[in-house]
Amino acid sequence: MIFLTSTATQFKKIFKSHLGKYTLEKFNDGELFLKLDTSIKQGDLATVIAATNPPAHHFIELFFLLNTLQQAKKTTHLIFTYFGYARQDHPLPLVAQGAEIISNCFKQFSLDKILIIHCHSSALHNYLTFENIIPFNLYKPLISEKKIDVIVAPDKGAISACEQLAKITSCTISSIEKQRIAKDQIKTGKLIGNVHKKNVLIFDDLISTGKTLIHAAELLKKNGALHIYAVATHSLLTQKNTEEILKSPIEELWVTNTIKQKITHPHFHVLDIGPELKKLVSC
Numbered sequence: 001m002i003f004l005t006s007t008a009t010q011f012k013k014i015f016k017s018h019l020g021k022y023t024l025e026k027f028n029d030g031e032l033f034l035k036l037d038t039s040i041k042q043g044d045l046a047t048v049i050a051a052t053n054p055p056a057h058h059f060i061e062l063f064f065l066l067n068t069l070q071q072a073k074k075t076t077h078l079i080f081t082y083f084g085y086a087r088q089d090h091p092l093p094l095v096a097q098g099a100e101i102i103s104n105c106f107k108q109f110s111l112d113k114i115l116i117i118h119c120h121s122s123a124l125h126n127y128l129t130f131e132n133i134i135p136f137n138l139y140k141p142l143i144s145e146k147k148i149d150v151i152v153a154p155d156k157g158a159i160s161a162c163e164q165l166a167k168i169t170s171c172t173i174s175s176i177e178k179q180r181i182a183k184d185q186i187k188t189g190k191l192i193g194n195v196h197k198k199n200v201l202i203f204d205d206l207i208s209t210g211k212t213l214i215h216a217a218e219l220l221k222k223n224g225a226l227h228i229y230a231v232a233t234h235s236l237l238t239q240k241n242t243e244e245i246l247k248s249p250i251e252e253l254w255v256t257n258t259i260k261q262k263i264t265h266p267h268f269h270v271l272d273i274g275p276e277l278k279k280l281v282s283c
Helices: 009-018 055-071 098-108 122-126 136-145 156-169 211-222 239-245 274-280
Strands: 002-004 022-026 032-036 045-051 075-082 111-117 131-133 150-153 172-182 185-192 199-207 227-235 250-256 268-271
Touching (some): 002 009, 009 274, 022 055, 032 055, 045 055, 055 075, 075 274, 098 122, 136 156, 136 199, 136 227, 156 199, 172 211, 199 211, 211 239, 211 250, 239 250
Parallel strands (some): 227 250, 250 268
Antiparallel strands (some): 022 032, 172 185
């Protein structure tokens, strides 16, 4: 039995008759009410698929759903297509430790397994036991189609995933040094690796405003890259952000539908992660 939270309804078609139902209502003050509507037989496995974006409201919805499944004494698997608060993983004095606080909330539930699609933070493992799933198979066809020579990591955090993608696609790897000055301000440093007269693909887990991508693309163009493309597993982009990215040297941009997408642009493409999710699920 599959339960999709309200931010994961884009996957309804892929699971069809296996879907469980629950009622979610909101009181006048914004307080949520959740009631499980599906009768689950003893021994059934319940899999919850959730995208916590925006995170505050939808974590509460998820906690309520997990509570009802626990009352029903069901073995539960939890799959996050996107885990909000993963970026708040670096403890600083007098700053709320968002990733740890949210992770601790899951300790009250009897979860058999937690999977996160392309988690933003490896440090999240300090607070939560989960398996990180990166959907490399989604990206292989476009790498072949665009004749990509080099996979580019736009910052240090993306290097490991880029190395894995480069290995399975027989590409070389390049990386860019990046310094974050403030929450939404970055300073791009030097390029490591050769991109001269090469087709390159910038690969990252998450695009938020696109500033990292734009800075990276400008640096790659300056260093002689031939064609520049970009792909990210998660996108929080607005229409304006997307248009700014595609005015830069980036010719085409791909993201997945781990988060619902409403962007329209001829050079913005959405890859369906639904079939990859189905492989992870026991219906």
